[in-house]
Amino acid sequence: MSGARLASSVLVGALLQRTRAEGGFAVVLAKGDAKSGSVLVILLERGVRSSILERVLGPDGAYAWGGSGPKALGDEEEVQKFLARKRKFDPDLWIIELDVPSAERFTAEMNAMN
Template sequence: MPPDPRLTSAMLVGALRRRVVEAGGFATILVKGDEISGVILVQAVERGRETGLFERVPNLDGGYALMRCGPAPAEGPEALSAYIERRRRSDPDLWVVELDVAQAERFAAETIC
């Protein structure tokens, strides 16, 4: 059986950025991770207000899902920065992508999962 072809992390992040921009939003890479298989964290923002941090994780069906992670938005930007720094120390291949668009979590789930 041939190997299962998978899109690289760089391709998924690129597609996500294009979709968000096409919808009138703003997407930026805060931390560039491993091009092939880096874990992707999505920092969701709506009109400049933090709405959550999400991680692309494998699911039981062999695909991927988006899971909320990190501190709650109410904990403030310092808690978020500290969480991301801890994650980067343990996983230097990590991507962090900020999406400022309505329903950022939906965009991420539809594009990278």
């Protein structure tokens, strides 16, 4: 069914479990609403931030992961300011950090989960 949405806590749990199963490291930085909170993923590969993704509803009614955050992902201060703004705007937002062996492949698999 197009537009069907997993409970946020289930989606976050699945992402954490998948990351750990692949030998990666996963942590919840901010816990949001268990049922309907938005989810933001900070994706790292070998400790280096590669992207920030948000799960968004597309015009076709399907959910997908899209790029988000500042352009300078290596600028820690800018990233922290961005995250603080997101949480201030949406206190129900989940923020998770996933350090995976292949960030590009993992992102493709995340989109396939939708």
